[in-house]
Amino acid sequence: MTDSAKQFPLVTVAVVSYEQENDLYGCLDSVLMQDYPNLELLLCDDGSRSFDSAKIREYVDAHKRTNLQNFGLYHRSENGGTVFNCNAAVSNASGEIVKILAADDRLYAPDTISLIATQFREHPALILAGRGCCYLRDGTHTEQYYPTGNEILRMKGADPDEMLRLLCTRPWSCILAPAAAFRKDVFSETGLFDTSYRYLEDWPFWIKASAMGIPIHICEQVFVWYRFGGVSSLQEKSGAAATVQRTFLQECRQVLTREGIPRMKSTGGPWCVLQCRLSIDILHMREVRALDWAGWPRFRRFRYLLEHLPALLYQKILGAIGNSKYLPWKFALPFLLAGCLFAAIWAAFGPGVWKSLCGGAAIVCGAAAAGYFLANGILCAVNSWLRLKFDAK
Template structure:
């Protein structure tokens, strides 16, 4: 591949699939389009009722380019949730660089993995977040999704990032890339959660002094669900409550009264049953 270093280390792209196989070809095409010369694709389906493993493998074989150097496609024996499913795929991966992506999203452009690898090589802790493009159901761009904290994060201490994250998780999981050394240092995702792999991890690592590095490139196209998908799931809400009970409340004195009050108010107004029910009546049923 002209102009590309053929010696770049293996990049494991993990595609998480659950009842959204209708989008898998678009996601795979975004991987096939990458200029990065050494890619491993791992697809894990978390117990979907309809999972055509042979069809997916055939699509990969028929459309992949020579930069796809390893392929793993498998299905969990039962639905275990996002966290365990992601951890299982990370364990199977062999790349030095790792990207997890939902099957209904897509890498932003042909340079996404190259830019991520470049950023990871200067990241102090082997973790990088890029930008996320919010898109409609046809992946037409709607505007930048992750405004605010990501653009400021390089100038903030991990302690300050931790305090801000206690109020709200505004670091979008889809924008993240990792070096394998990150998981060796901080461990895999916390399996006491079922659907929420991101927020507990960001809180855990920043509290321990890990510096999340922001790089100003678009990582993915995020297919918006209008805000009523996972956020309305009672299992996801239970995960959020666990964050409050086991991370934020015990850190009350550490984060200070202002951040603590803001965190409790944020949880009440954004995550309360009353607000979710009202949201559902106003928008979900119309």
């Protein structure tokens, strides 16, 4: 191996696409403008009906630079799903480092691949995970970063066991797949992405790698513009898009049921198992809210929220910690008002059953409000600790 190859190993950027012709060329541009000197570009299309291979080859030839060593184009006649397409991308990659990029996402800056290669050169990791910044369907860039700052802080320095617990006790993957990259050698140890799933390639892979003791190097650098509105985004959909999203969310529940609960029973303990079960419940709530909620009558909605209240509270707490925020005070207001009302009725009644019932109700409402304020106090302490940890770094 030459000194140049050692310093600048071949990096494969594999763009995976399906029915994304309108977004594809912007994605290709973000790859072709990279300043890294040793680059391979693959385009793996999963059976798009309108896919003009000749037009795409002509576009790449017209816009490529001298750093592009190879361009490969693979188009399937039938749709096999995200997992199958990602496996095809990895199998056809020649690079020592592999970066998979969805056709509706963009590399963040012209030096993104250089930054990824530098991270791999400086850290002996097989898997690298950075951050992504969200942009909307209309092209508007936001300042929403994933994972959030607090989530990055919790993952940085986590050993595989701790990473496994984080991956199995959240209703989302704490690692953003579009902002991840791999040494191709890792697939020799783990195998390719799990084909028992159709749309969910990343979450089962992170869990498997962590369970095998493979560290995942976490960095704060932003590697990708991540488009909000894909299959994993919580939006109301209909038709084929609704079917795809329902399947995706069911697969998310499946990975926690199949992988998360058994692993947490053996290594995490009862609290981790409870968190995993609550996360499964939250994923079911996501499915209902995105795909069924609009057609439900109000009473059914109210009953559903009451039945899933623990999961709803857990979701709010996770979101508050992740975003350095606190639970909205409006959630405590009904308990405070109800407690005051029951206390007033209790004071007005003489001794008897109604007085006892109202007194009990006032105590329950007061305890709920106190628990709410206690939860916010804990959130305040956690956020302050994470911020001190961040400042120390």
